[in-house]
């Protein structure tokens with residue numbers, strides 16, 4: 071975590087309004103003042119966040135230190151694997167608390183950033199669940215985060231509406247809506263606009279704390295049928311991190327005076343070390359768990375990151391690392407077996423294809439890829455899956471309905487005992503495929519464009535007819551880094567060149583020119599493509615791999631305002 075005062079800048083000409091957030095002792099808000107935000111950043115809500123921060127900060131620091139130690143071990147050649155010390159957990163017969171009736175059926179879940187119109191569209195989409203995202207799909211600017219909290223509060227209260235002035239269309243909630251899950255940021259991200267006792271707050275405790283504080287009562291009444299709120303938990307690497315979340319939930323339930331086990335969470339298994347900890351993670355969260363999810367994109371990113379010092383495990387082109395690769399299929403199969411043995415949902419992941427509006431045959435081909443991916447998931451035993459776009463929901467729902475005979479889930483019917491024999495070798499198996507110049511170019515083009523959007527406040531974007539978010543951009547970045555680091559041969563297009571700094575420099579230049587052509591001179595000039603290019607290029611060429619693209623980039627979106635300032 072960076073030291074005090076190292077983030078962002080102070081807006082020099084900020085207009086003073088005199089209004090300030092009422093903060094409890096030890097809390098300092100450095101983000102812009104806004105009357106709407108003040109309804110979220112109340113003294114009591116901030117006191118709750120501060121209590122979470124004070125109680126758990128040392129546990130979080132310790133968990134992040136442990137990640138560093140594990141990284142050092144992997145860098146010296148060790149491989150991740152099952153922990154002999156917790157064999158008793160993996161072999162023991164225990165189950166998680168039973169699934170709340172409100173979320174027994176999770177056949178299709180839509181995901182999206184906490185943007186007002188998208189929240190309404192997602193809740194109305196016909197999906198069973200909407201995962202509202204403060205994470206991969208959101209650029210965590212002060213505006214996005216706190217506006218997102220305002221939006222979620224209105225959504226849980228049932229009062230949310232949006233007037234699209236350009237189209238003169240008013241958006242409101244239908245009578246029947248998806249159940250809301252909220253995904254806070256990962257443990258590693260600070261919230262640099264809120265300081266607690268002189269340190270930036272932990273991002274996820276801010277996201278969780280503010281949302282929980284303002285919504286638990288209404289959520290349990292309006293959505294959870296006595297349970298909730300519900301969460302998705304990202305990017306964990308070890309069960310000790312799940313244990314912290316479990317303690318956070320215990321504390322929140324106690325403060326709110328609601329029953330233990332009210333809060334429920336699905337953990338994304340999206341880091342390579344975590345696949346060896348699935349039983350242990352469920353065990354720590356057994357009173358609060360509602361399953362695991364295959365976060366396939368971060369998982370691929372994590373595979374590269376974990377093996378940054380292992381040149382024998384280089385990835386082929388990103389497009390070739392799909393769920394049918396042996397290590398990916400093994401991960402999904404073991405996740406299903408683990409979840410169903412413990413009585414909870416095994417959720418599938420995100421297919422990257424999105425509808426292609428202006429080309430019916432390309433659209434049908436994209437839909438067919440999504441159907442195929444979802445068919446594999448439901449037949450493997452997943453209980454539900456993710457959709458990136460409302461336009462995909464009918465097709466995905468149909469696949470799950472047909473193959474699950476309209477049952478709410480497959481927890482009891484698809485035990486997948488065959489997956490019990492999967493080994494460490496299966497889970498670490500090197501992906502097969504070739505590397506091409508086009509792969510290098512696409513990583514570069516997509517990575518820079520994604521980052522440019524992120525710096526401007528948009529965390530998920532359509533690029534070349536695919537959904538791109540922080541997780542997919544991470545793959546582009548670390549793959550380029552890996553190929554450069556080891557000077558790999560591009561062996562898939564018959565040219566046989568090696569990836570060098572020189573070659574990469576030329577690729578960046580040419581791809582920037584292509585981006586400018588594609589988006590147009592005006593948009594290019596008004597955008598943050600040059601800044602994105604600088605950050606992305608540095609991260610691809612640095613001798614030591616950065617842990618997260620968004621940690622570095624975050625410094626560019628932090629804006630500290632003087633007290634009482636309201637200027638954007």
Ligand SMILES: CC(=O)SCCNC(=O)CCNC(=O)[C@H](O)C(C)(C)COP(=O)(O)OP(=O)(O)OC[C@H]1O[C@@H](n2cnc3c(N)ncnc32)[C@H](O)[C@@H]1OP(=O)(O)O
Pocket residue numbers: 180181182183187188189191192203206207367368420424425457458459460530531532536537538539541542
């Ligand atoms: C790796 C992971 O973590 S996956 C999870 C995180 N990623 C995500 O959640 C991505 C979610 N999806 C999205 O953000 C978007 O679908 C994108 C960026 C991929 C595509 O966006 P666009 O091209 O702008 O979508 P498009 O223009 O086709 O949208 C059409 C309509 O669908 C709505 N829509 C599109 N995606 C969503 C969504 N995920 N949730 C709700 N509504 C949506 C739009 O708001 C728009 O509504 P309107 O007609 O009322 O104006």
Ligand SMILES: O=CC(=O)O
Pocket residue numbers: 206338340364365366367368369419420541
């Ligand atoms: O969060 C999901 C992922 O695939 O990453």
Ligand SMILES: [Mg+2]
Pocket residue numbers: 206304338340365367368541
């Ligand atoms: Mg992810």
